[in-house]
Amino acid sequence: MNKTYKMCCAAAILLLNTLTLAAGNVSIKFAQNVSHASTEAYLVDAASAQEEKLTPASDGYTYTVPSGSNVKLKVTPDKGYVVYVWQKGASESNLSEIRESYSSTEQTLKSVGSDLVVTADVCKLVPATFVVPKEGTLGAEVNVEEQGDFGRLIAPEADGITYMLPEGRGAYFDPRPADGYNILVWKFEDNSIFPSHPDQFYKNNVPSGFYLTVAFYKDGETRTVTYRQPHTAQLTCYNRSEYDSPVIASGATVTPGDQILFEVAPPDNPSGKVIVHHWLVNGKPYTDASGEYFTDNSLTLMAIDNLDVEVVPEAEYTGVTAVELQGLTAVASASDGTIVVTAGSGTAALYSLQGACLGQKTIAGGQAVFHVDGASKGSVYIVVVNGQAVKVMFQ
Secondary structure, three states: OHHHHHHHHHHHHHHHHHHHHHOOEEEEEEOOOOOOEEEEEEEEOOOOOOEEEOOOOOOOOEEEEEOOEEEEEEEEEOOOEEEEEEEEEOOOOOEEEOOOOOOOOEEEEEEEOOOEEEEEEEEEEEEEEEEOOOOOEOOOEEEEEEOOEEEEEEOOOOOOOEEEEEOOOOEEEEOOEOOOEEEEEEEEOOOOEOOOOOOOEEEOOOOOOEEEEEEEEEOOOOEEEEEEOOOOOEEEEEEOOOOOOOEOOOOEEEOOOOEEEEEEEOOOOOOOOOOEEEEEEOOEEOEOOOOOEOOOOEEEEEOOOOEEEEEEEHHHOOOOOEOOOOOOEEEEEOOOOEEEEEOOOOEEEEEOOOOOEEEEEEOEOOEEEEEOOOOOOOOEEEEEEOOEEEEEEEO
């Protein structure tokens, strides 16, 4: 009997110790590295919902509470800052995001039964501009990124185009085209063009002052692509947005926003190279980001507007403005090496592309004839009559 009694007492003591351990304390490390915000923690009574403010340990971020407690954590960002996301986990190296927690200033943890680490990512709010045409939209929307997807919808400021977004975080820009309207092009503040036209635009690292605009086109709209063949090379045009990138003729129509590729090559060698002086797009020299002439043998353009393209090989560049006078013609024949200049009167001079004068003749009877030794098809010269110049190529 005495032995049995002792065994029962030992078992009771063991059970009591187990219950005491189960009802022990747990620690919550909260907002250890959070800046630009103030933090508070409260013990919440499960029955009355009354809150008791907790005091952290000497490190300033560790709170000790009875196991099973409900705890409310609060983060109050400084003016101009926002909570981007809350995170919690068993340790600093094992944190997971609390879903849909953007701009939330508090989290309540219920029945905390083990040690936890909880933190909040506090970000500066910076302005971003999103301009959408009034015609053709159901109303623009901007969402912050949360858990890799569309998150909280952000309302614009009073001007209707400025959005305050968390700096350095992701955001989605949706122009929401109406039925019958399509995305034509996305552009940035420097007027540079995004190379494709997705339905929504994702920016993964929003900087202060980010600027984005979009343009639409209507169903059924087309763009016309025209180009002219150079004399000394072959220019070929492809629609890269169509299956197999078909060759398109000058004057063809394409879908607005299509990627149009122009390639220049020697007439007898499609894979060869041509020395390009410059390209002309819609009558203006096409330049690179540094403002220099674009001289590659291939040029890809988005058909935002109608396209009119010309390539000027080095062999055809005169360096002077060619002005065709009324009544002035110059015809070059490679078969006999002659250039026949027809004009009213005056003096005609013949120059090489390098600027060397090859001869002068007085126009008599309305004509002047130059003989060029070794002339070959494709050779280009400059004829100057009374100070005005025209190019001529041997055919």
